[in-house]
Amino acid sequence: MIKSAPLISWVYALLILLFIIGLAVLFPSDKKVSLALERLELNPKIQKHFRVAAVGTSLSGYGFYPDKKMQEEYAKREGKKIEFFRFWNPGRDLEIFDALFERLKSSEINLVLIEAKLLYYSNGDGFIPLNKVRNTVVNVIKSPFKVPALDDETRVQEGFKRFGVEKKKKDYLEIARSKRYKREFKPTKKLDEFLLYAKQNNVTVALVGLPFAQEVELLYPPELKVYEEEILKQYKEKYNVRYISFEEKLNETYFGDLVHVNAKGRTSLSTWLISQIQGMSQ
Structure with a gap:
């Protein structure tokens, strides 16, 4: 038994060698490479996917709902498939914010x-005080309370009254308007690095202005x-x-459009946004 062990080892080695030779005959290396490339390229009709990233909770969750028909029309016209990546609000944690843009550089x-x-x-x-104000606004808008006939100021005042936060509103405004928070804007280093990378590598970057900050001077300084x-x-x-x-x-430009938006509003936003992709990518 002991003497036959080397013989068994040689038999196994020979079988393995024959198996490898058989694979080489059945699947030539160039064919295997071709199959791998085909998987990478996916459908030959779709030369390369058009990859879109939407960064931010309001944009990702409320204002960006591309439907199947839009994507099919784009694929037919451009020969590309649109891939969407949604990133909810990274928050005020700069490490998370930086990691997101670092990830986009390699995507x-x-x-x-x-x-x-x-x-x-x-x-x-x-x-931060401005964000506290915005969060209060979001809570008001997400509630069933909505009176479209009222002007912005009246609606907001009624909303705060309903939730019993009249005093908080006043406190937030005083804090937000204080000189303590009038700081010079200094972007994160990773964001600047990403924007430079985007410029050098033909990546289109667009800032999307949402109605929150621009329209409600009642709640924002x-x-x-x-x-x-x-x-x-x-x-x-x-x-x-x-x-x-x-x-x-x-049609309605009050501050809650992207939070209290209905299905029709979502569709109109998405249709318009998709229509911009071709021109922005050229």
């Missing part, structure tokens, strides 16, 4: 849509709009970042 992305407001509250705690305009100007000049405003495309 072969074609178009990145970023909520404009993310850029000016991602720089630390400078605008007027200085915020000045900050926003200055930020947009800087990014456009330095990185060729584009800007999209939903305000021009909405």
